[in-house]
Amino acid sequence: MRALADFTIEPGQGGGGNVLHFSGPMVVSSLGLVDRRLRQIADPVDEIDVSDVERMDTVGAWTVWRLSQQLGAKIVNCRDEAERLINAISKADENRESIRAPRLPLIERVPDEVGKMVIALAVGFLQIIGFLGQAISAIGMTLRHPRRFRGLALVHQMELVGVNALGIVGLMSFLVGVVIAQQGAVQLQQFGAEIYTINLVGRLTLRELGILMTAIMVAGRSGSAFAAQLGTMKLTEEVDAMRTIGVSPTEALVLPRILATMIMLPLLGIYSSVLGIIGGAFLGSVSLGIPFLTFLARIQEVVPIHDVWVGLVKGPVFGLIVALAGCYQGMQVKTNAEEVGTRTTSAVVLAIFTVIVLDAFFAVFFTKIGWG
Amino acid sequence: MHDPQAHLAPIPDEFEGDYPIRVRGLVNRFDDHVIHDGLDLDVKRGEIIGVVGGSGTGKSVLMRSIIGLQIPQEGSIEVLGRSITDARDDDDIDIRSQWGVLFQGGALFSTLTVAENVEVPLREFYPEITDELRHEIARYKVLLSGLPANATSKYPSELSGGMKKRAGLARALALDPELLFLDEPTAGLDPIGAAAFDTLIRSLQETLGLTVFLITHDLDTLYEICDRVAVLADKKVIAVGTIPELLALDHPWIQEYFNGPRGRAAKDAQDREAAHVVKPNPEAATSAMEQE
Numbered sequence: 001m002r003a004l005a006d007f008t009i010e011p012g013q014g015g016g017g018n019v020l021h022f023s024g025p026m027v028v029s030s031l032g033l034v035d036r037r038l039r040q041i042a043d044p045v046d047e048i049d050v051s052d053v054e055r056m057d058t059v060g061a062w063t064v065w066r067l068s069q070q071l072g073a074k075i076v077n078c079r080d081e082a083e084r085l086i087n088a089i090s091k092a093d094e095n096r097e098s099i100r101a102p103r104l105p106l107i108e109r110v111p112d113e114v115g116k117m118v119i120a121l122a123v124g125f126l127q128i129i130g131f132l133g134q135a136i137s138a139i140g141m142t143l144r145h146p147r148r149f150r151g152l153a154l155v156h157q158m159e160l161v162g163v164n165a166l167g168i169v170g171l172m173s174f175l176v177g178v179v180i181a182q183q184g185a186v187q188l189q190q191f192g193a194e195i196y197t198i199n200l201v202g203r204l205t206l207r208e209l210g211i212l213m214t215a216i217m218v219a220g221r222s223g224s225a226f227a228a229q230l231g232t233m234k235l236t237e238e239v240d241a242m243r244t245i246g247v248s249p250t251e252a253l254v255l256p257r258i259l260a261t262m263i264m265l266p267l268l269g270i271y272s273s274v275l276g277i278i279g280g281a282f283l284g285s286v287s288l289g290i291p292f293l294t295f296l297a298r299i300q301e302v303v304p305i306h307d308v309w310v311g312l313v314k315g316p317v318f319g320l321i322v323a324l325a326g327c328y329q330g331m332q333v334k335t336n337a338e339e340v341g342t343r344t345t346s347a348v349v350l351a352i353f354t355v356i357v358l359d360a361f362f363a364v365f366f367t368k369i370g371w372g
Numbered sequence: 373m374h375d376p377q378a379h380l381a382p383i384p385d386e387f388e389g390d391y392p393i394r395v396r397g398l399v400n401r402f403d404d405h406v407i408h409d410g411l412d413l414d415v416k417r418g419e420i421i422g423v424v425g426g427s428g429t430g431k432s433v434l435m436r437s438i439i440g441l442q443i444p445q446e447g448s449i450e451v452l453g454r455s456i457t458d459a460r461d462d463d464d465i466d467i468r469s470q471w472g473v474l475f476q477g478g479a480l481f482s483t484l485t486v487a488e489n490v491e492v493p494l495r496e497f498y499p500e501i502t503d504e505l506r507h508e509i510a511r512y513k514v515l516l517s518g519l520p521a522n523a524t525s526k527y528p529s530e531l532s533g534g535m536k537k538r539a540g541l542a543r544a545l546a547l548d549p550e551l552l553f554l555d556e557p558t559a560g561l562d563p564i565g566a567a568a569f570d571t572l573i574r575s576l577q578e579t580l581g582l583t584v585f586l587i588t589h590d591l592d593t594l595y596e597i598c599d600r601v602a603v604l605a606d607k608k609v610i611a612v613g614t615i616p617e618l619l620a621l622d623h624p625w626i627q628e629y630f631n632g633p634r635g636r637a638a639k640d641a642q643d644r645e646a647a648h649v650v651k652p653n654p655e656a657a658t659s660a661m662e663q664e
Contacts, residue, residue: 027548028494028498028501028509028547028548029469029497029498031501031505032498032499032500032501032502032505033500035501035502035504035505036502039502039504057548057580058512058513058516058545058548058580059505059509059548062508062509062512063505066508081581084579085579085580088516088575088579089512089516091515092512092513092515092516093512093515334529335482335527335529336482336483336527336528336529337482337483338482338483
C-alpha cells in the first residue's frame with residue numbers, strides 16, 4: 001500500500017479566509033487520485049498550507065503551484081527545498097495551450113484527409129513513373145560506363161530473390177499442381193474426360209498460375225524486403241551518405257534489385273510451372289491411374305509452345321513491377337519506424353494488385369493475337 | 373608486464389551517507405572477449421559521478437548492467453537496496469520508476485510527439501493520474517529540460533540532435549526519479565549547447581536532489597559538474613575520486629587523459645571561471661535533500 005496525499009479546507013485562525021491544508025507525501029505516486037478532487041474545489045481559499053507535507057517532488061510542486069494560480073491563494077509554511085522546487089516549476093509554466101500535434105475538428109478533417117489521399121494518389125502515380133524513369137536512365141548510365149555496373153550486388157540480389165525462394169516456391173507450386181489436378185479430375189470425370197486433366201494442369205501452370213503465383217510470392221518475400229531495407233537505410237541516413245560519396249543510390253541500390261527480380265522471376269516462373277506439372281503428374285499416377293511418365297509425355301503433345309512464351313513474356317514485366325514498387329516505397333520513407341511498416345505494406349499490396357490487373361490484360365491480349 | 377594496480381593506493385573517503393548503486397566483482401564477457409573482470413563501484417547519494425575510460429572499456433556495458441539490460445556473468449549489483457543481478461525476470465526489477473535513463477541518441481519513440489514521449493512512463497506506472505494533470509506534467513518537464521513550449525507537439529524527426537537529447541532528458545525525468553543515468557549527454561552538441569546542458573543537469577540535480585551516473589568523454593563536463601570521476605581501465609574501475617585526487621595518482625592513462633592538450637584546456641577554463649565566480653556548493657543540495 002502506498003501512502004496517498006490528502007487535503008482539508010478549514011476556516012483560517014483569526015477570522016482569515018479558508019486555508020487549504022495538505023498532508024501526506026506529495027509525490028507522483030500519491031497525487032493521481034487527489035488531483036481530481038482538487039480541480040473541483042469551489043470554495044474560496046486564501047492560503048495553501050504545506051507544512052505537514054512529508055515529501056515533495058516536482059509533481060507535488062506543480063500541483064501546489066497550479067492550485068495557487070487557480071484559486072488565487074498564497075502558499076504558506078513552505079520549507080526551503082519545497083520552495084526551491086515550486087520556484088523552479090513556476091518558471092516552467094508558460095503556454096498552457098495544447099501539447100498535442102494540431103488536429104482539425106472532425107467535420108473539416110474528413111474532407112481534408114480525402115483530399116490529401118486523392119492528391120497523394122495522383123502524385124504517387126507521377127512519382128512512380130518518375131522513379132521508373134530514373135531507373136531507366138541509370139541503366140543508360142551503366143551502359144555508357146559499364147565499369148560502374150555493380151555485378152556483385154546483382155548476383156547477391158539474384159541469390160536472395162531467386163535461389164533462396166526455390167524451396168517455398170517449389171513446395172507451393174507442387175501443392176497447387178496437386179490441387180488443380182484433383183479438382184479438375186473430379187469435374188472432368190462427369191464427362192468421362194479425366195484424360196483432359198493433363199491439358200488443364202499443363203496449360204494452366206505454364207500460361208497463368210506458375211508466373212502469377214511466383215510473382216505474388218516474390219512480392220511478399222522480396223518486394224517487402226526491398227521496401228524495409230531501403231526504408232531503414234533512408235532513416236539511418238545511409239542513402240544520404242552514399243549520395244555525398246558520389247555513389248548514386250539508384251545505381252547502387254535500386255538497379256541491382258530491379259534487374260535481379262526481372263531476371264529471376266521468369267526463371268522462378270518456369271521452375272514453378274515444372275513443379276506444378278510434377279504435382280499434377282504425381283496425383284495422376286496416385287489416384288487417376290495415369291502413369292507418371294505418360295503424364296509428362298502427354299504434356300508435350302497437348303500444350304502449345306506459345307503457352308511457354310506467354311509465361312516467359314510476363315515474367316520480366318511482373319518482376320519489374322514487384323521490384324519497382326518495393327524500391328519506390330522504400331525510398332519514400334522519411335520520418336519514422338512506423339512509416340517503414342506502412343510503406344512495406346503498401347509496396348506488397350501495390351505490387352500484387354498491379355500484377356493481377358496486368359495479368360488480366362495479358363490474358364485478353366494474348367488471346368486476341370491468336371495465342372489462345 | 374606493467375601492473376597499474378601495484379602503485380594505485382585507494383583514495384581515502386570519509387563519506388557516511390548511503391550508496392544507491394553498489395557494484396561488486398562484476399564480470400562481463402562476450403564470448404572470449406572480457407569487458408569487465410571483477411569491477412567494483414560505489415555511487416554516493418546526491419552526487420554526480422562521471423565515468424570515463426577509453427573507447428571499448430565498457431562504460432556503456434557497465435551502465436546497461438546496472439539498469440538490468442545486460443546480464444553479467446558474475447558479480448552482484450545493488451540499486452537502491454534491490455539486487456539487479458538476482459532478478460530472475462524483468463518484473464523482478466520493480467525499482468524502474470525510481471530511475472531515469474537518457475540514451476546516447478535520445479531513443480525517443482519516433483511515432484509519438486515529445487510530450488507523448490514524456491507521458492509514456494507516467495501512463496505506465498501511474499494510470500490513475502488524470503489526463504489533465506498528465507498533460508501538465510509533460511509540459512512542465514519539457515520546459516524544465518530547456519526546450520521551448522512549442523516543442524511539445526513536435527515529433528522526434530522534427531528535432532535537432534541537441535533538442536532530442538533534451539527531450540530524452542525530459543522523458544528520463546518524467547517520474548521524478550532518484551537516479552539519473554546519462555550516456556554521453558553532451559556528445560554531438562556544440563560547445564554552447566553542451567555547456568548549457570551541463571548547467572541544466574547541475575541545476576536539476578541540485579533542485580531535485582538527484583544522484584547522477586554520467587558517462588562522458590567531455591572533459592569540460594567532468595570539470596564543470598562532476599563531484600567525482602570513476603576511471604575505467606584494465607577491465608576495472610582503477611580509481612574513483614575528485615579530479616585533483618585523480619591527478620595525484622601515478623597512472624599513465626589518467627595522466628595522459630587529464631594532462632593531454634584537451635585536459636589542460638578544460639582545466640584552464642575551469643580555473644579562469646573559478647577566479648570569477650564562486651561555484652554553487654554541491655553539498656548544499658545533498659544536505660537539503662537529506663532533511664526531507
